[in-house]
Amino acid sequence: MFRNLIAFPLLALVVIVQSAVISNITLLSGYADIMLVVLAAWSLKSEAHTAWLWAILGGGMVAFVSGIPWPIVIVGYLFVVYLSNLLRNRIWQAPLLALISVTFLGSLVMNLFVLVSLNLLGRPLPFGESIGLVILPSILLNLLFAVPVYVIIRDLAKWVNQLPEKE
Amino acid sequence: MNFKNFEKYLSTTIIFFITGGILVLAFGGYLGRASRGLSSSLVDTQTWFATRYIAIQDFLGAPRDITSLRQNNAELEAEVSRLQSQLIELQQKVGETEILAALLDFSRSNPESTYKGAAVVGRDPSPFLHYIIINRGSNDGILRGMPVVDSQGLIGRVDAVVADASRVQLITDPATAINVRVQNADTDAILIGSVTGDLSLDLISQEVTVEPGDVVLTSGLGGGYPPDLIIGQVLNTRKRDIELFQQASIQPAVDFARLEIVLVITNFRPIDIEPLVPVSNP
Numbered sequence: 522m523f524r525n526l527i528a529f530p531l532l533a534l535v536v537i538v539q540s541a542v543i544s545n546i547t548l549l550s551g552y553a554d555i556m557l558v559v560l561a562a563w564s565l566k567s568e569a570h571t572a573w574l575w576a577i578l579g580g581g582m583v584a585f586v587s588g589i590p591w592p593i594v595i596v597g598y599l600f601v602v603y604l605s606n607l608l609r610n611r612i613w614q615a616p617l618l619a620l621i622s623v624t625f626l627g628s629l630v631m632n633l634f635v636l637v638s639l640n641l642l643g644r645p646l647p648f649g650e651s652i653g654l655v656i657l658p659s660i661l662l663n664l665l666f667a668v669p670v671y672v673i674i675r676d677l678a679k680w681v682n683q684l685p686e687k688e
Numbered sequence: 689m690n691f692k693n694f695e696k697y698l699s700t701t702i703i704f705f706i707t708g709g710i711l712v713l714a715f716g717g718y719l720g721r722a723s724r725g726l727s728s729s730l731v732d733t734q735t736w737f738a739t740r741y742i743a744i745q746d747f748l749g750a751p752r753d754i755t756s757l758r759q760n761n762a763e764l765e766a767e768v769s770r771l772q773s774q775l776i777e778l779q780q781k782v783g784e785t786e787i788l789a790a791l792l793d794f795s796r797s798n799p800e801s802t803y804k805g806a807a808v809v810g811r812d813p814s815p816f817l818h819y820i821i822i823n824r825g826s827n828d829g830i831l832r833g834m835p836v837v838d839s840q841g842l843i844g845r846v847d848a849v850v851a852d853a854s855r856v857q858l859i860t861d862p863a864t865a866i867n868v869r870v871q872n873a874d875t876d877a878i879l880i881g882s883v884t885g886d887l888s889l890d891l892i893s894q895e896v897t898v899e900p901g902d903v904v905l906t907s908g909l910g911g912g913y914p915p916d917l918i919i920g921q922v923l924n925t926r927k928r929d930i931e932l933f934q935q936a937s938i939q940p941a942v943d944f945a946r947l948e949i950v951l952v953i954t955n956f957r958p959i960d961i962e963p964l965v966p967v968s969n970p
Contacts, residue, residue: 538811540809544812544815547815583813586813587819588812589846635814636816644863646862655883
């Protein structure tokens with residue numbers, strides 16, 4: 522149970538890496554969302570209720586750094602976890618396929634949700650440019666990061682979900 | 689008996705002398721062709737043996753040499769990588785010094801403002817927003833709305849502050865709208881950012897002639913930024929007769945992809961003109 526507390530330092534580290542490193546690796550005008558990939562991988566490999574908590578925690582941490590209003594970020598990540606739970610039950614035999622599906626669909630929906638929300642809040646973001654130059658490159662980068670992140674998260678999930686030995 | 693012994697000694701001595709004499713004559717070159725043939729065959733034989741010996745010595749000694757050479761090579765490689773890392777470190781320091789010198793020049797040439805230096809430590813996690821994170825916050829006297837510059841020109845303004853860090857909205861952000869002045873054309877316009885980071889000018893009067901290369905500066909109107917901060921140069925203009933205003937693309941003076949150290953203008957307070965804007969009553 523206490524091993525779940527690893528979420529705090531891990532997600533903080535993810536936000537730091539995202540802000541300091543990943544946000545500088547751009548493809549056209551988009552860049553990867555490592556938090557999304559981590560949450561997708563975690564929700565595929567762990568118990569459902571911890572994934573919801575991780576989404577809220579991760580979303581809160583990202584919103585603290587980002588200029589995007591916090592409800593948008595948290596709702597977006599919760600949707601990714603929901604999608605992940607949905608697909609896990611359907612394509613549980615191929616976890617990698619599930620991961621790629623969740624990453625693709627989650628990135629697409631999350632970015633579209635942010636785009637629409639920011640437009641509704643008065644930020645002039647043109648849809649055509651945003652989809653072509655930001656969303657699609659971001660999805661591609663998320664897919665590139667998905668497999669290495671999944672490998673790390675899978676091992677971490679094993680450690681966290683490991684039952685204590687009986688004495 | 690004694691005589692026999694004497695004969696034996698004498699014959700031995702004579703043989704010695706004769707042999708010695710022949711050798712002296714041979715090495716002295718007095719025996720001609722016979723001597724040269726003998727000496728050359730001796731030398732050839734010695735050369736043959738010497739060559740084989742060296743070859744065998746090399747063969748037996750080679751592994752030891754390769755080991756020591758490998759060791760030397762590893763030591764030299766370690767030395768090279770140590771020197772390379774030192775070189776990189778020094779290059780970084782030179783780069784930082786150049787940036788700091790440029791910032792110092794900038795602050796000296798604009799003595800009316802007071803500055804607080806800050807390092808850029810991150811960017812916004814969302815690609816839709818153009819924000820950077822700097823390592824100075826309210827503990828250093830940073831307040832929301834303060835303009836941020838570097839030696840090249842205007843970068844943006846502080847959008848949010850915590851104790852030891854601040855978030856700066858870049859002028860390339862899509863939500864940016866800054867009152868600017870095109871220096872050569874002597875006209876005002878609005879600078880707007882975009883999701884791709886490109887800058888453009890809008891609301892330029894159709895009567896004004898704006899040329900590529902014209903410098904764009906902050907006008908100070910609206911109270912959001914101090915006047916005369918450099919933003920960039922006009923790249924090209926778009927003028928259509930059916931539109932009320934013309935537009936222009938701007939080449940920013942600052943390279944926003946390589947921001948490392950910035951200056952926050954701490955003695956500027958943005959003016960909130962919201963209460964002065966007339967509100968229409970229904």
